[in-house]
Amino acid sequence: xxxxxxxxxxxxxxxxxxxxxxxxxxxxxxxxxxxxxxxxxxxxxxxxxxxxxxxxxxxxxxxxxxxxxxxxxxxxxxxxxxxxxxxxxxxxxxxxxxxxxxxxxxxxxxxxxxxxxxxxxxxxxxxxxxxxxxxxxxxxxxxxxxxxxxxxxxxxxxxxxxxxxxxxxxxxxxxxxxxxxxxxxxxxxxxxxxxxxxxxxxxxxxxxxxxxxxxxxxxxxxxxxxxxxxxxxxxxxxxxxxxxxxxxxxxxxxxxxxxxxxxxxxxxxxxxxxxxxxxxxxxxxx
Numbered sequence: 001x002x003x004x005x006x007x008x009x010x011x012x013x014x015x016x017x018x019x020x021x022x023x024x025x026x027x028x029x030x031x032x033x034x035x036x037x038x039x040x041x042x043x044x045x046x047x048x049x050x051x052x053x054x055x056x057x058x059x060x061x062x063x064x065x066x067x068x069x070x071x072x073x074x075x076x077x078x079x080x081x082x083x084x085x086x087x088x089x090x091x092x093x094x095x096x097x098x099x100x101x102x103x104x105x106x107x108x109x110x111x112x113x114x115x116x117x118x119x120x121x122x123x124x125x126x127x128x129x130x131x132x133x134x135x136x137x138x139x140x141x142x143x144x145x146x147x148x149x150x151x152x153x154x155x156x157x158x159x160x161x162x163x164x165x166x167x168x169x170x171x172x173x174x175x176x177x178x179x180x181x182x183x184x185x186x187x188x189x190x191x192x193x194x195x196x197x198x199x200x201x202x203x204x205x206x207x208x209x210x211x212x213x214x215x216x217x218x219x220x221x222x223x224x225x226x227x228x229x230x231x232x233x234x235x236x237x238x239x240x241x242x243x244x245x246x247x248x249x250x251x252x253x254x255x256x257x258x259x260x261x262x263x264x265x266x267x268x269x270x271x272x273x274x275x276x277x278x279x280x281x282x283x284x285x286x
Contacts, residue, residue, distance in 0.1 A: 009072040014120045015077055018064050021116065026056045048098045055091055058084075082125055086132060089113065091135045097149070110137060 030052045036042040062084050068075060092109055110133040117129060143149050 008072075008077070011074050011077045011120065012072070015081060018081070018116060018120060019059070023056060023059055024119075025112075026052060026059065030056070045098055048095060050094050051098070053093055055088065055095075058088070058091075078120060078125070082121060082129075085113070085117065085129070087132060089136055093140055096137075097140055097143075 030049065033042075033044050033048060034051065037044045066072070066080060089110075092113070096109060114126070114133060115132055118126060121129065
């Protein structure tokens with residue numbers, strides 16, 4: 001199973017960007033084809049407009065169905081849109097066949113598809129997408145070369161010359177439209193990339209502010225701890241002095257008590273001797 005590295009919120013954001021640029025791109029192509037057909041008399045068949053309209057309609061229908069999912073998983077976002085594009089490429093190949101296949105400029109739309117989908121799909125998906133596009137275009141070339149289907153050509157060989165004003169104008173117009181569409185898509189991707197860069201810059205700014213704030217808090221806490229340690233050392237010294245003073249006073253009291261004890265014991269012994277002498281004198285008088 002292919003691991004999808006982007007987060008779900010980011011995948012939804014990129015999907016919305018792809019849908020938002022896809023529908024205007026299809027409408028722009030349809031509008032350009034109408035202009036070429038009406039004003040420059042380019043012989044686009046009506047089936048072309050039906051297929052392009054079907055692409056626009058299928059985009060709307062797919063998007064509406066997708067948005068019915070309440071909380072889509074990231075695999076649903078990527079895989080469902082990838083599956084839809086594989087189907088959509090078949091319609092695109094039919095459109096390329098109608099506008100001339102290998103004899104005109106339809107192949108550039110494969111490149112446009114590949115270019116736009118770098119925004120959402122992982123590398124393995126894109127490699128398969130490129131292989132799938134190459135297969136469809138190779139199949140189209142083979143069909144035209146082998147004559148399986150009648151060849152389609154908007155301009156005949158005689159008309160595809162530099163002196164033919166309709167051929168020159170239509171080719172020029174399609175090339176200019178392609179460049180503008182590619183520029184529009186490129187600008188969209190640039191804005192998406194720029195948005196990510198700005199988000200990263202904001203995140204980096206927040207991280208730098210947090211780091212600076214953390215350094216300030218660490219320095220303040222370090223100063224507090226140093227002051228507390230110094231204050232504690234002072235208290236320890238003062239308490240040590242008090243204990244030493246109390247020890248000396250206690251030793252002095254003990255010495256005084258010992259002296260008092262000796263005096264009291266000596267006095268008691270002396271009193272006993274005096275009592276004995278008094279008793280002795282009493283006996284002698286009798």
